[in-house]
Amino acid sequence: MSQSRIPDPSLDAALRRLDAAPRAPLDDVARVRATSVLERTLAVGQLPDARAAGRRDPLVPRPRRTGVRVALLAGAAAAVAVAIGAAQVLGGGATAYADSWEPVPAPASAADVAAAERACAGTARSVAGDGASRLQPRLAERRGDLVLLAMDDGAPEPATVMCVAALPPGGGADFLSGSGGGGVVRPPADGVTDAGIFERTTPGDELSVIDGLAGEHVEAVTVRTADGRAVEATVEGGHYAAWWPGRAMVESDQPLPSGAQGGCAGDCDGGQPVPSYTLDVTLDDGTVLRHVVPSAG
């Protein structure tokens, strides 16, 4: 029998029998010492004053931002430019971009890619710094007037940039939104990573963009949005990406959205944005992984 067939629970149970520190009640001496440590801690340690509280203590871990949150924060900075660019390029209609939106993308032309690259150069520099020159276009799609471009530097844990430019027929390219990050491990051949999310939340003018990494056996990704849209993402060059008019995140007072893996770490007291969409991932052997839930971070 191959060892790879040993299920995780059996392996874990066997390992637990090797535990060097199995659960056992403290003896009297240890209990006294533990009580002494607590009282000494409370007596010696002082809660930080307001000034000290702002400092980082290297001993104290803080939740690391996931790709989702990094991208969301970078996107939030870009949202200022979004509002300006959208008004200039799209004629000021609050939902003008949505009018040209299509659930199924079209390939972007070489000219589209070049124009989007130029429009997104500032985002690339702010995300990748000196490494911006190593970024190469990996995915490009057009939906109506908007061109979405995903780039990375080709590293095993790549720096990635996702950018959207408005490119109406006959018009010039204008930056619309951008985000990026790095250090995400590439997924296995038939997996995807959680997407970075850019979200514009202006009421009546919402827009969401997602971009993640896809394994080589991933053939298609369909985004199922909370408001019932089925958005066919573009899968190309090791990335998947899509945008749609509407929200990708929802404010939740729950630790995790339904079906998510894992528990809540960090500040879990409500009000945290969590992804509201799911993914259907189609592999090149025809397998469809339905309702894949992004992690809440």
Added chain:
Amino acid sequence: MSPPQPPPADSAEQRFRALYADVHADVLRFVWRRSAAEAVSSAEDVVADAFLAAWRRFDDAPRRLDAQRAWVFGIARNCLLTTRRGSGRREALAVRVNDAADDSGALTTTPHDELVAGLDLAAAWRRLAPAEQEVLALTVFEDLTSAQAALVLGTTPTGYRLRLMRARRALRGHLSDGDAAEPAPAPRRVSPPATDALEATR
């Protein structure tokens, strides 16, 4: 003169006392697994340092008790790394296991259990890189979720799940090598096969 009053039930001190009562033993076991077998007193010192840091930064603590437990594990881990390396925090901590399982009271209920019990699992464990031991230990011994384990290691839940998948594969690989009792070679990086995509861990 009135007698001293206990702090209000929802005060920071009361919440910290509750945390200490709930997790002190687990933190001691966490440190003990990552310390030399003979270093009982130094393990207790590390735990004391960890709780002192936790109390000083208690405003930063997660609100949920299960996440607080992971948070204190993360502090204890950083204390251990600081003790051993002075400043570096990138190194992983090796995790001890016993030489042989005491199976006298254990029940093997499935063919898989019997298979695993018959293998030299401790030897295979020692062939893992410390980073692989650490990833597995957080799930197996500390019983943390992926999100909680990610907090301890300073990574993301997705990143942790991938590392866990690789660590399990490395352990299985050492078990199936048939020479698990041999001295460990240099740590090797194991790529996950396609079938583990989107593997649910916890």
